[in-house]
Amino acid sequence: MGGTMTAEPTTAHSSRWPVPPQDGYTVDDLFTLPDLPPHTELIDGSLVFVSPQRDFHSTMIDLLMTGLRSTAPPEVRVRREMTVVLDRRNAPEPDVSVVRTEAITGLDVTRYQAADVLLAVEVVSPDSEARDREAKPHKYATAGIPHFWLVEMTGTDQHPVVRVYELDPVTKAYALTGIHHDRLKTGVPFPVDVDISAEALAAL
Structure with missing residues (x-):
């Protein structure tokens, strides 16, 4: 009893x-x-579990989503906060992902496979700093995701900075290819040109 x-x-x-x-x-x-x-x-x-977001986190994602979608070719789609399955024990949720269009088979899709992801973007939050800067990039690289961006707020004027990384197929690690402060301009994974100044962020 x-x-x-x-x-x-x-x-x-x-x-x-x-x-x-x-x-x-x-x-x-x-x-x-x-x-x-x-x-x-x-x-x-x-x-x-995710802590409540700061305004910077949310608006920065919006800024990147709009900027990426404006130049994305038809064969890719830009998605925010969707689960990406890297392996059996790792399924992070990048803040922004660029995925192959054919991977989106319907509106009920809940996850993407790493093989279908061309770019993973993490906007650093204070509570997830170590994960965003160390654990996740390492896992994305191991899973073969070719491009990774790390976005942070920096300086006394609190402006965004985007670090752009590309996968080195030899080392299977990310190599830093650029640090962007006011304008994010890069040719990969497709031609991108986004105003990421403090003013652009404040205007949202």
């Missing part, structure tokens, strides 16, 4: 915060566990 009494609260508790499996969660868990908060990421088998 004692067993029955303790079983109930435990069940209620475990349905809310499931105990992780011994070798960590998998991508399947990420999409089947009930009641996960929006934008939960899977990193090395652990669930990572």
Whole structure:
């Protein structure tokens, strides 16, 4: 009888915060566990919850989305905050992704495979700084995503800076190809020309 009494609260508790499996969660868990908060990421088998966004984070994503979409060729699509499956135990959610158009098979798509992603963009937040700067780029590179951008707010005037990286196929690591302060102009993954000045951000 004692067993029955303790079983109930435990069940209620475990349905809310499931105990992780011994070798960590998998991508399947990420999409089947009930009641996960929006934008939960899977990193090395652990669930990572997103803190409330700063205005910089949200408006910077908007600025990049508009800029990228204005020059994106028909064979790619620009998406914000969608899960990208890198392997069984890693499914991060880049702030912006450029994906092959054929990977978008319908409006009910919930994830993309790394092989279909040409560019992953992370806008650094204070709570996720180490993940955005170290863990995620390394994982994106290992998964073969050819382009990665790291976006930060910098300087006393709090202007955006975008670091542009390209995958070196020999080392399977990202090489920095440019640091952009007021204007993001690059030829890859397609010709991009975006005003990323503090003024452009403030105008949104």
